[in-house]
Amino acid sequence: MRGRIAFQGEPGAYSHQACRQARPGMEAVPCPTFEDVVDLTRRGEVDLGMLAVENSTYGRVADVHTLLPHSGLYIVDEAFVRVHIALLAVPGTRLDQVRRVRCMSILHGQCRGFIRRHGLATMNAHDNAAGAREVAELGDPAEAALASELAGEIYGLDVLAREIEDQANNTTRFLVMSRDRDLSRRGPGTMMTSFTFEVRNIPAALYKALGGFATNGINMTKLESYMVGGSFTATQFLADIEGHPEDANVARAFEELAYFTSSFDILGVYPADRSARG
Numbered sequence: 001m002r003g004r005i006a007f008q009g010e011p012g013a014y015s016h017q018a019c020r021q022a023r024p025g026m027e028a029v030p031c032p033t034f035e036d037v038v039d040l041t042r043r044g045e046v047d048l049g050m051l052a053v054e055n056s057t058y059g060r061v062a063d064v065h066t067l068l069p070h071s072g073l074y075i076v077d078e079a080f081v082r083v084h085i086a087l088l089a090v091p092g093t094r095l096d097q098v099r100r101v102r103c104m105s106i107l108h109g110q111c112r113g114f115i116r117r118h119g120l121a122t123m124n125a126h127d128n129a130a131g132a133r134e135v136a137e138l139g140d141p142a143e144a145a146l147a148s149e150l151a152g153e154i155y156g157l158d159v160l161a162r163e164i165e166d167q168a169n170n171t172t173r174f175l176v177m178s179r180d181r182d183l184s185r186r187g188p189g190t191m192m193t194s195f196t197f198e199v200r201n202i203p204a205a206l207y208k209a210l211g212g213f214a215t216n217g218i219n220m221t222k223l224e225s226y227m228v229g230g231s232f233t234a235t236q237f238l239a240d241i242e243g244h245p246e247d248a249n250v251a252r253a254f255e256e257l258a259y260f261t262s263s264f265d266i267l268g269v270y271p272a273d274r275s276a277r278g
Contacts, residue, residue, distance in 0.1 A: 003047035004029050005176075006037045012129035012151030014083055018174040019050050020150075022079035032126075034063050038071045041177055049073060049177040055083065056171045058109045065224055068175075068267065069196045069236060075268025076185075077176035078192065080275060085111050085165045086149045088132050088157040093141040095160045102131030103146035111146060114164040120144075132157060175268075183245055187271030191244040192221075194267040197257060198236050205260050206237075212256030213241065216249035236263075244269060 005026045007015035019028040029046050031037045041049035051067075054060045085107060089098060100121040108115065108122055115122060125131035125145075132151040135143050144160065145151070152159050185191075199205035213220050222240035243250040245266065258264055 002026065004045075005048040005050055006031050006040045006046040007050040008032075008034045008037050008052070009127040010129040010133060012132060012148060012154040013127055014081060014148055014172060015050050015052055015174065016129070017148055017150055018052070018079050018081045018172075021081060022050070022077060022174070022176060023048065034061075034067055038067055038073060038177070042072050042179060044179065047178075048076070050079075051175050051177055052172050053175055054173050055106065055110065056169060057165070057167045058106050060224065061106070065238065066226065069226070069238065069265075071177065073177040073179060074181035075175050075194050075270050076178045076180075076182070077270050078273045079174045079176065080273050081172050081174060083110065083165060083170045083172050084149065084163050085146050085170075086152060086159045087114075087144055087161040087164060088135060088147055088152045088155075089144040089160050090135065090139050090141060091156070091158050093144070093158060093160060097141040098144040098160065099142040101144045101146050102134060103128045104131075107146050110170055111164045111166055113166045114161070129154070176270075181266075181268070183266060183269050185269055186244065189274055190242050190272040191269060192240055192272050193243060193245055193250065193269050194222075194238070194240050195265060196236055196238050196267060197261045197264045200260055200262050202260070209257050209260035212253035216253045218243050218249060218253055238267075242272065 003026050005019050005023050006029045007019050009015050010030050037049040040046045051064050052061050053064050102123045102125045105124050128147040129151045131145040132147040132155045135145045136155040199209050219242040224238045226236045
């Protein structure tokens with residue numbers, strides 16, 4: 001597939017790796033922030049956007065979850081990327097020479113054990129690949145970066161240690177975003193549907209709104225809540241379910257959901273990534 005896909009980070013970021021994995025034929029376009037990815041995609045300067053939403057070790061990417069409901073974009077695919085963390089340093093460096101590592105705080109949380117065992121100081125970087133680039137520019141054996149091996153290749157760094165993440169199944173889920181919404185789309189396997197809703201201000205509204213998914217045998221794989229307008233009394237939810245809006249059981253559950261909600265919007269219908277979900 002030709003075209004351009006935007007990602008947050010510098011060349012070599014895990015989002016760059018996700019673009020290569022999910023859309024290998026597209027040109028990957030780096031962006032400083034998640035907001036920039038959304039803006040470029042919404043304006044049509046790129047065809048698609050790649051957004052990281054959650055990591056199996058660290059948890060959700062809060063900035064993206066806040067952006068999704070109001071991005072004006074729609075989910076067309078998901079991609080699970082196995083996050084292998086490498087310790088990168090300038091060529092010729094020995095591990096015992098390293099004193100400090102650079103990476104995003106979200107990556108610190110995925111390899112705390114290695115950092116503690118080696119007594120390394122940490123420095124937050126705005127992007128993991130940027131940390132690798134900075135290490136290459138400094139040329140100091142005491143400085144290292146935690147990033148992908150792809151970043152090491154791009155910036156000419158040695159891999160001093162690989163796969164140092166705390167959890168062997170450390171994985172990040174990414175969403176591929178588009179300006180176009182196609183709710184009729186079908187795939188050969190399980191379809192996922194993502195949607196947002198706000199419950200009405202009545203007792204047990206959330207319990208009642210979600211009851212239809214249980215009674216109709218629908219697997220809800222994700223449910224997140226957000227404050228609306230800075231109020232503690234108004235809450236918006238984002239949910240993922242297995243199923244298609246045109247499936248009879250999903251249609252019944254959505255009908256029941258609508259009765260107890262003040263707003264409801266489908267963010268995307270897309271094939272499940274079978275490499276992770278089976």
